[in-house]
Amino acid sequence: MAKMLSRVAPWLASHKDGAAPAGVLVRTLGGADTAALRGLALQDPVANVFILAHLRTAGTAAPTTGGASVLGVFDDGILVGACWTGANLVPVQLDPSLAGPVAAAAHSAGRRYASAFGPAEPVLALHAELEELGHAAHEVRHEQPLMTLAGPPSVEPNRNLTLGRMADFDRILPACAAMFEEEVGYSPFLGGREFYSRRVEGLIRQGHSLVHLNADGEVVFKAELGAVTADVTQIQGVWMNPLFRGQGLSAGYMAAVVEQARKIAPVTSLYVNGFNARARASYQRVGFREVGTFATVLF
Incomplete structure (x- = not known):
């Protein structure tokens, strides 16, 4: 160089x-x-x-x-x-x-x-x-720690987390849309539902959608393996139903995501907004460590 x-x-x-x-x-x-x-x-x-x-x-x-x-x-x-x-x-x-x-x-x-x-x-x-x-x-997120975990999680995985199923698509899609809107400030359905719906469907069919639906059919937690290689997976779309936040559940769910990701690749990664102290603490509890810094610019 x-x-x-x-x-x-x-x-x-x-x-x-x-x-x-x-x-x-x-x-x-x-x-x-x-x-x-x-x-x-x-x-x-x-x-x-x-x-x-x-x-x-x-x-x-x-x-x-x-x-x-x-x-x-x-x-x-x-x-x-x-x-x-x-x-x-x-x-x-x-x-x-x-x-x-x-x-x-x-x-x-x-x-x-x-x-x-x-x-x-x-x-x-x-x-x-x-x-x-x-x-x-319209927004610049200058500091998003890039984190990795190259081994098993440090906490017990929540066994309620399972692979998403197409039979549950109509429940999973609204949860994904809610996560997207919370994260970027507008609906992923602007301009039509087809593109985003296909994306969610594809993740389910690939076995990269992870979700816990309770006995009432509510999505309690969901995440996706958004980018996957033989060496690394990148967790994306982490979302906890607001009704279940603040109960200390996120670390167990993230440990279960890591457990599933390790079936595909040895290194699990994610990046998180620097201002999200609660999420960063949860990821660190699971065993993730910072290895770099990402940024996101939303146009």
Whole structure:
């Protein structure tokens, strides 16, 4: 990286138009770039579990049929950074000093992004560049501890947690929507229910939905394994029914999620809002430890 950075530093001081420095090229990746992208992401398999999970499923770095693609940053022909561009922006081993040309390329696609998330420094650098291009954020979460657990949980798992079933879809979907709305401030059904419903259904069918429904059919707790590789799972969508909060139940449920995740991969990960002291304490009780910092920008 030293060679690349020596070129980038003077460029940052004198250019504000998003142009790449000499020798650096930003372009959309194709199938022939798959091995290079995978190798880049494997430099940090925890931070890059999103793109590694995509490659595991799709098998290629080429654009998807839904219109998502990966921008690659090349220095003298070598892939040195990347960024997923779909509904969201997700940097992959992207040096923050190269956020300018990546943001310019993402902006030129003419699409609206719901968020940017990933390692804090490149995400916040992308946000700064995109803001100058007119992409205003309605919230920036600067500090989201990235946490991992590479072993069994430290507390007894709650045995009531089970894999979600399609028979319970009509109960699970509203709980997922409630979690989403609490987290980002608007309903995932804006613009229609189909896309989000398919996402929830897919997680159930893959065995990545975890839920406890009580005798009354209420969802007490739910979570998903949102990104999965052979090495790492990333827990997402953690939600406790408000009727059952404050009872000290979350650690046992999270331990049960970890127990299920360890059947798939040896390392379990998650990231959490820095201001959520209660959740952080619960995760630490289960055995999670901080290994980095993510950030999320909500556009």
